[in-house]
Amino acid sequence: MTVLKALKKMFGKSEAEQLVPGSSAPAHSPSRTEVQKKPQRTPPVANTEKDAATAPVAPPPEQTRNDAPKPRRERAPKPPAVAWKLEDFVVEPQEGKTRFHDFKLAPELMHAIQDLGFPYCTPIQAQVLGFTLAGKDAIGRAQTGTGKTAAFLISIITQLLQTPPPKERYMGEPRALIIAPTRELVVQIAKDAADLTKYTGLNVMTFVGGMDFDKQLKHLEARHCDILVATPGRLLDFNQRGDVHLDMVEVMVLDEADRMLDMGFIPQVRQIIRQTPPKSERQTLLFSATFTEDVMNLAKQWTTDPSIVEIEALNVASENVEQHIYAVAGADKYKLLYNLVNDNGWERVMVFANRKDEVRRIEERLVRDGVNAAQLSGDVPQHKRIKTLEGFREGKIRVLVATDVAGRGIHIDGISHVINFTLPEVPDDYVHRIGRTGRAGAEGVSISFAGEDDSYQLPSIEALLGKKISCETPPTHLLRPVERKRP
Numbered sequence: 001m002t003v004l005k006a007l008k009k010m011f012g013k014s015e016a017e018q019l020v021p022g023s024s025a026p027a028h029s030p031s032r033t034e035v036q037k038k039p040q041r042t043p044p045v046a047n048t049e050k051d052a053a054t055a056p057v058a059p060p061p062e063q064t065r066n067d068a069p070k071p072r073r074e075r076a077p078k079p080p081a082v083a084w085k086l087e088d089f090v091v092e093p094q095e096g097k098t099r100f101h102d103f104k105l106a107p108e109l110m111h112a113i114q115d116l117g118f119p120y121c122t123p124i125q126a127q128v129l130g131f132t133l134a135g136k137d138a139i140g141r142a143q144t145g146t147g148k149t150a151a152f153l154i155s156i157i158t159q160l161l162q163t164p165p166p167k168e169r170y171m172g173e174p175r176a177l178i179i180a181p182t183r184e185l186v187v188q189i190a191k192d193a194a195d196l197t198k199y200t201g202l203n204v205m206t207f208v209g210g211m212d213f214d215k216q217l218k219h220l221e222a223r224h225c226d227i228l229v230a231t232p233g234r235l236l237d238f239n240q241r242g243d244v245h246l247d248m249v250e251v252m253v254l255d256e257a258d259r260m261l262d263m264g265f266i267p268q269v270r271q272i273i274r275q276t277p278p279k280s281e282r283q284t285l286l287f288s289a290t291f292t293e294d295v296m297n298l299a300k301q302w303t304t305d306p307s308i309v310e311i312e313a314l315n316v317a318s319e320n321v322e323q324h325i326y327a328v329a330g331a332d333k334y335k336l337l338y339n340l341v342n343d344n345g346w347e348r349v350m351v352f353a354n355r356k357d358e359v360r361r362i363e364e365r366l367v368r369d370g371v372n373a374a375q376l377s378g379d380v381p382q383h384k385r386i387k388t389l390e391g392f393r394e395g396k397i398r399v400l401v402a403t404d405v406a407g408r409g410i411h412i413d414g415i416s417h418v419i420n421f422t423l424p425e426v427p428d429d430y431v432h433r434i435g436r437t438g439r440a441g442a443e444g445v446s447i448s449f450a451g452e453d454d455s456y457q458l459p460s461i462e463a464l465l466g467k468k469i470s471c472e473t474p475p476t477h478l479l480r481p482v483e484r485k486r487p
Helices: 002-011 013-019 032-036 050-054 107-116 123-132 148-162 183-197 213-222 232-241 257-262 266-274 293-302 330-344 356-368 382-393 427-434 455-465
Strands: 138-141 176-179 204-207 227-230 251-254 283-288 307-310 321-327 349-352 373-376 399-402 417-420 444-450
Touching (some): 107 183, 123 138, 123 307, 148 176, 148 183, 148 227, 148 283, 176 183, 176 266, 183 204, 183 227, 183 382, 257 283, 283 293, 330 356, 330 444, 356 373, 356 399, 417 427, 427 444, 427 455
Parallel strands (some): 138 283, 176 251, 204 227, 251 283, 349 417, 373 399, 417 444
16 A cells, blocks of 8 residues: 555656556547547549548557567568559460450550450450440340459449549449349459459449348448449348439449340339439440340330440350250159269269259258258358358369359359259350350360250250250260168
């Protein structure tokens, strides 16, 4: 107690209490709530640095003896960053090929294109960019894997870099909007957009259903949204709550319009488009794998004098995919699937079925029989779907059983085999399914099971492919019963 009295006389009561172990924090310390308090809504902000430069700087809080600064360790100086120049990206002209150098693209964008290893444009990129970079609306028809995503992203990024943003805008006012029918496709487009914008300072955001709403809202409130990629339903949720405003959209993209028609999304898309500027004041790009009468009617409503680009694939299905069809009774399909995967030791296989209940049963039987499998369908929550895809991409999951929700927009390298447990009802879906293998120049194999219930789909698939696929009878040893694992 004598020491405490002496300290009080020497320093005063409050400072002495600071030095006594177990005492409370000084009265001037801010509370946790004061430190963490944030505004609920971010108002319009001006894009100017003047206020920030002239704002008074708060003096640092008075240090106590226990807060004495520690000596800093000397850090090795970082090597200076080497400035990238367009001359670093050398691509020789080639007859019949269009280089990205042939368009007036920003150096930041060209730097990202070089990082991705794209020296030449694909046919749809070369044709679409010729129109869209001039500000025209466009309608593009191309199969999956032709590079259409990069075509519209490059056009969007160029528009946003060439046109300064408005001086005042809400955080939730995107300048470019991309609508896609499935969550997987949205995630893939956003990933490609992040790769292409990494040197530009543009912000890319995604809105998809099945993910944490509040988490997406926090991302929206933290920074300006330049490019928004979204599924129709979740975008409407944000729009109707007043968190997203679409009145500043300069470029709008509708990807896989035919799929949106099939999935019944067009009424929602109409609601969204009504929130954007008139079609004469925005650039609209529409992409579809097929040009049906319904798709073309939508295009007329939403575009102004569009340029039409149609890319006919030299071969509808990739030549890198070796195609087989096994004629097999429905009761023997599972035995054939299990023995094919197990006997050959395949490590990364996609199995497609037409219905969600089929997908669930196949996955459950594979897991029960000791195969590391997972399912992907509309019934699986979004967070689990993303986790499943990552596990499959990393090789932790051996067999991925899916509906056609995974047939488009999912790019996973190293899939050795695609198996159609049931033949698709739409011939185009066959092409999308088998296109999951044989990617990036690799060889792939597709095997389709034609049973008594689905073999009638073969003629229309062969008509689309422009060739016959011979039916084979599976070897007897592949139809042997599956040995049940002991519990």
